[in-house]
Structure formats: structure tokens, C-alpha cells
Amino acid sequence: MFHSRSHFRFAVVPVLLLAVCCLPASAGRAADEAAPDNATAWKAGAAKVVITPVEPMHMAGYAARTEPAEGKIHDLYIKALAVEDAKGTRLVMITSDLIGIPWDLRKWLEEQVQEKFGLPASGLLLNASHTHCGPEVRTTPTALYGLDPKRQERATAYVKTLQGKLLQLVEESLDDLAPARIDWCHARAGFAMNRRTLADGQYQNRPNPDGRLDHDVPVLRVTRPDGTLRAVLFGYACHNTTLGFQQFCGDYAGFAQAAIEEAHPGTVALFMMGCGGDQNPYPRRTLELAQTHGRTLATAVEAAIEATARPLNGPLKAAYETAKLEYQDHPTKAELEKMRDNATSGYDRLHAERLLFDLEQTGRVRSSYDAPIQVIRFSDQLVFVGLPGETVVDYSLRLKRELGRKKKEAAAAADAEEKSAAAERPVVWVAGYCNDVFAYIPSLRILQEGGYEGGGAMRYFSTVVQPGPFAPSVEERIVGKVHELNDRLRGEAVSESRTE
Ligand SMILES: [Zn+2]
Structure with a gap:
């Protein structure tokens, strides 16, 4: 017995050594979880384009600001991570130092990339960092309503420039596609705090250390065959609002991306806003604090990419459809x-x-809104959910619970088979602020509680004017559509593997 075991060990050692030698120093821990062959069968590409306005422009985020920006702290960017699986299915994820993504900007880009690059709508994702120190992005007549002609002209010209840059970005990221390895890893960061506090019978915008939150920092780590880092896509569920001053700045998310890119030359770092609709960075309001929060988040990302990683496999599957959200009121x-x-x-x-x-x-007052929902699956290992609007944290917590790995179930499982079924569920990454940021998206709980995110903020949205609070069906419509798309993609994967 002893003899045969030591013999087995002897044979395995050279293979392990070889595997470890081939791994980059930064990905060394990934050997903890052996990479199946097709974790390296990806192609990936990344690109970034500066979008800092050159003309004096008004800023987005605080209605009380009346003057244009006075210069910049650092540049603002749009960035793209393109991935392609072994079968040629492509996905382009775009992140941006912008307040939001207007539906018609997304629609325009979707049509362009379909026509020029054959990229389907489901293979395109846009996310806004929600910095409140970026330019205003006004695309519709209602968003331009009431502004002086000069400001309208500048806002319209900026959108035109932005469109050209988005198209250039997608093209550059696709041109950059080259063999790569993709891993999922994660860590935590603690500066986000729930901002809904019950005081004097109402929910008010104040730090609530006992409120719900999601401190997860999910990361996609993309490495080249030589082991160097090509791109890092990372998320966090927290309003990007440390600052509200008069200079262009990416806020904590901008500082985090800059810190990662500085530490890893040749890497594109992309920030993906999570379900941070009811979360704020605390403390806030100074440039130093924005830098500190950025550094904290960058440190969490560095920790994540050092920790045990999960090599991701293809196939890549994606679905993109709308959920009908109804409003409570239809004023005449x-x-x-x-x-x-x-x-x-x-x-x-x-x-x-x-x-x-x-x-x-x-000729009508809107009675419902078709909100886009996107689900992307990396094999059975990672489910990425892209939700629209200023999504509150309840969505992230609920969808992770319903779609994700069940650690407790795995621990309590009666037998090995049940245990592995529970443990083998995918990891889940839920991003908010995707594809169409048209309103706050409250959960049923927050809708019923009221306050700013529950309906009070509806009056400030202008790309699509909001007639009033959503109907109580809002949460089930969104979560139901996510399940529908996820089940469909799972079904496709199963039937494909059967026919192969
Ligand atoms: Zn917001």
C-alpha cells in the first residue's frame, strides 16, 4: 500500500512542477483549483478611450449645480473588455465614467455593432460608474427640455462625439482579441454603507450601519498566455458619489482603476457598478476621501487576484430581453x-x-416601461446578471441566493452527490446601472417603505420622464425575467452538450 502510493506521488510530481512553472507569478494560486483545458481556450481583448469633454460642459448628478465644470482632476474613460469562446461566441462589456446609459445611446450602439461587427444585442453590455463628476449625457427631447440653446447644443455635440468614441472602442477591443485565460476571483471592501435611515417616520438619506449591503468585490482576471495581466474587470455595489464638486473626476471608481493600471502596466482596469442604488461611500465629500476609497477598492482587487481563482470555461451564453415594469399612477x-x-x-x-x-x-402618459435585462453565463460556473436603472442592493442579495452556490446546503447535504450538486452551482455577479439607467429600481420592500429610492427620486429623471412610482410588481417582473433567461440559457447548454 505504502509502496504503491509513493510510486503514484513520484509520477505526479514532474507534471505538477510543469503546470506550476507555466503559470504566471500573479496567477500562481490559481493552481489551487486545476484549470480544465478550455479555461485557456478564450480570446480576450481590451481597449480604453478618453471621454473628458474638451468644451466647457455642465455636469451630471446634482440638480442644484448650475455652472459648467471647471477643469478636471483626471481623465474620464470608456473601456471595453471583449471575450470570445472557443466556438467564436463574442461578448463586449463596456464600462464608463458616466452618470448613466440612456436607452437610445445603447440602442444606437447596438445597431451599429450588429451591422459592423455582427455582434448581437445579447453580446453587448454597457455599464455606468455613476460618477456625479462626469458630463451630462442628454439624448432625448425631454432631457434637453427647458435648457438654454447653447447648453442644448453642447450637450448634443458631446453625445455625437461619445457615439463615435463608443464605436471606436468596440472596434479596438475586438481587434485586440488574442488567446487568453479568464479566471473569476473575489474579495471584499467595506466603505459602502446603506444610506436609508428611518427617522421621524420617514426613510431619509443618511448612513445606516445596520442596513443591508453587499461588500463583495467580484473580479474577472484576464491573463495573456505569457502570464501577464491583460485586463481586470471588477465590481462594487456603492454609489460613486464621494464627490459633488465642479471638476471632472471618476470618483472612487476612477481612482481605483487608475491605481490598478499603474500597478500593472499594460493592463486595462474596468469598474462595473453593482446594485448600489441605496449604498453610499462613507465618509465622503473630499477629494482625499475619494482617493482613499479608490485605494481601498484597488487593494481589494489586488487581494482578489492573489487569492484562489476559479478558471472559467466556455461556452459563453447570453440573453437580452425586456421586462415590463408598470407604474402606479397614470395622471391625465x-x-x-x-x-x-x-x-x-x-x-x-x-x-x-x-x-x-x-x-x-x-400623445400619451407612459403607463409602463420596458426595462432591459441581460444574463450571461460562462459555462455552468459564472452567471452574470446585468440589471438596468439605479438598482438597489436587495436585487443582488436575492439573485445570488436564488441562482448561486449554496454553501450551507452543501455543508448539510446528506450524501456526496447532493453535496457536490449544491456546491457546484455557479457563482453569481449582479451588476446594476446596465444598458439603460432610466430610474431607481426599488425592491418591493423599498417601494413599500418609500423615501428617495422608493419613488421620491422619480421626478429627477429626464431621459425618460417618469410619471410616478413603480407598481408593486416591479421586483417580481425583474427577478422573473432573470430566471426565465437563465433557465433558457441553461437549457440551451444542456441540449447542446447532448447533441455533441
Ligand atoms: Zn444615483
């Missing part, structure tokens, strides 16, 4: 006029005016 023209005339603040008046303007233009 007379009611809107009353809203306008009785408004107690400039914001309420402008909101009513925009709704009336929209009614005039389209």
Missing part, C-alpha cells in the same frame, strides 16, 4: 396641469412640465 393632462400649477418646488414644476411636454410629443 388635467392632473398634470394641476401638478404644474400647484408645484411647491422648481423640481416638481419642471417634472410636471416635462410630463406635459412628453404628452404633447407622444
